[in-house]
Amino acid sequence: MVMATTLALVLAAADVAEPDVSEAEPQPRLVIDVYPGATMRGLLLGIPLGGLMLHLPVSVTWAIGPQTALYAQLAFTVAVPGYGPDGVTIGASLGPQFSFGPSALRGFFLTPLFTAQVTSARSQLGTARCAGPVDFGATWSAAAMLGLQAGYQWTWGHRHIAVMLGASVGYAYDNHGAFIDAFGVQRGTALCGQPMRRDQGFVFGVNTELFRIGFAL
Secondary structure (H helix, E strand, C coil), X not given: CHXXXXXXXXXXXXXXXXXXXXXXXXXXXXXXXXXXXXXXXXXXXXXXXXXEEXXXXXXXXXXXXXXXXXXXXXXXXXXXXXXXXXXXXEEEEEEEEEECCCECCEEEEXXXXXXXXXXXXXXXXXXXXXXXXXXXXXXXXEEEEEEEEEEXXXXXXXXXXXXXXXXXXEEEEEECCCEECCCCHHHHCCECCECCCCEEEEEEEEECCCEEEEEEC
C-alpha cells in the first residue's frame, strides 16, 4: 500500500514537471547577417592590387509567413589600390525568400533578387560616357540586375548560418565589360594608369559570397 502510494506520488510529480510539448517553441522572426567570407576574399583580392579592398555586406531576413521571408542586403566597398584612383561601390538587393524547410528561416531556400549597384569610376574621366536614364555624375557607373539565389540555412537559438550560390543578369551603364562583380573592381580602378573604356549593355554577375552568419531574433 505504501509502495503504491509512493509510486503514485512520483508519477504525479513527474506529470507536473513534464513540459507541455503542445506549446511550440517560439520561432525567430528576424535574422541579421554579415558575410565574413566575402569580406576576407575582398581583403585577399586587394593584395595583388598592392592595396586594400574592404567589402562589407550586411543583410536582414524578416519572416513574414510560415515559409516566406523578405530578404534585403546592403553592401559597401572601398578599394584603395596601389595604383590608380580609389573606388567606392554601393550595392543593394531586395527580394522574397521562399523556404522549403520546417520554417521560413530553416532549410532549403530560393530567393529571387533585384539588385542595384553604383560604383565610382574616376579612372573613366575623359572617356566617352553613356550615363543612362539616371545620371549619377561623371565619376559613377550603374547597373540593375535580376537574379536567383539558392541555398540552405540553419537557425538554432539565436544563431543563424546560411550557405548559398546565385547568379544574375541585367543592364549596366558606363561599365567596363559585361561582368559585374560585387567589388566594382572593373570600374573603380585603372589599368596601367590608363582610363578604361565605358560600355553600355547587358551584363551578368555571380554571387560568390558563399555563406553568411548572424543573429536570430
